[in-house]
Each structure stands twice: as C-alpha cells, then as structure tokens.
Amino acid sequence: MTNKAIQRAVSIAGSQQKLASLCGVAQPTVWRWLHGGGIEIRYVMEIVKATGGKVKAQDIRPDLAQLLQAS
Incomplete structure (x- = not known):
C-alpha cells in the first residue's frame, strides 16, 4: 500500500532523498513512510x-484531524 500523501510530497521535493534531507x-525513513x-x-509539519x-x-x-475534532 503506497501512501499517496507521501508519494505527492516526494514528487514535490524531487526525490525521496531530497524529502528526507528537508x-x-x-x-x-521516507521509503518506509511511502x-x-x-x-x-x-515529522508531519516537516x-x-x-x-x-x-x-x-x-x-x-x-487520524490527527479526527482527534482534534473530537476534543
């Protein structure tokens, strides 16, 4: 299962290595997220x-948005 948000972030950054560095x-670690x-x-805000x-x-x-809405 590929994480679409991370896939998009890698695309924007240019590579897994660039996203990792940023x-x-x-x-x-980025591969694992992906x-x-x-x-x-x-790391979410990073x-x-x-x-x-x-x-x-x-x-x-x-899940974070759901937690914030529940409080």
Whole structure:
C-alpha cells in the first residue's frame, strides 16, 4: 500500500532523498513512510513545510484531524 500523501510530497521535493534531507531523516525513513510505515507526529509539519504547504497535515495523518475534532 503506497501512501499517496507521501508519494505527492516526494514528487514535490524531487526525490525521496531530497524529502528526507528537508525533513531531517534518512532516505530509508521516507521509503518506509511511502510504503505504509507510521509517520511520527513530529515529522508531519516537516513534510508540510518541505512541500510548501501543498501536502496538508490531515492528508499525511488523517487520524490527527479526527482527534482534534473530537476534543
């Protein structure tokens, strides 16, 4: 299962390596995100920033939006 939001972020950044560098992680971490691995909350805003806001936090982690609405 490919994470569409991360796929889009990789596309915007130019490569997995570039997105990794912008987010302060190693490229294998981006590969893991892309292939359904969990994305820690601390990296969500880094991904949003790396894409210039083109990929939204709720696209990356829809569960976060649901949690915020529930409170």
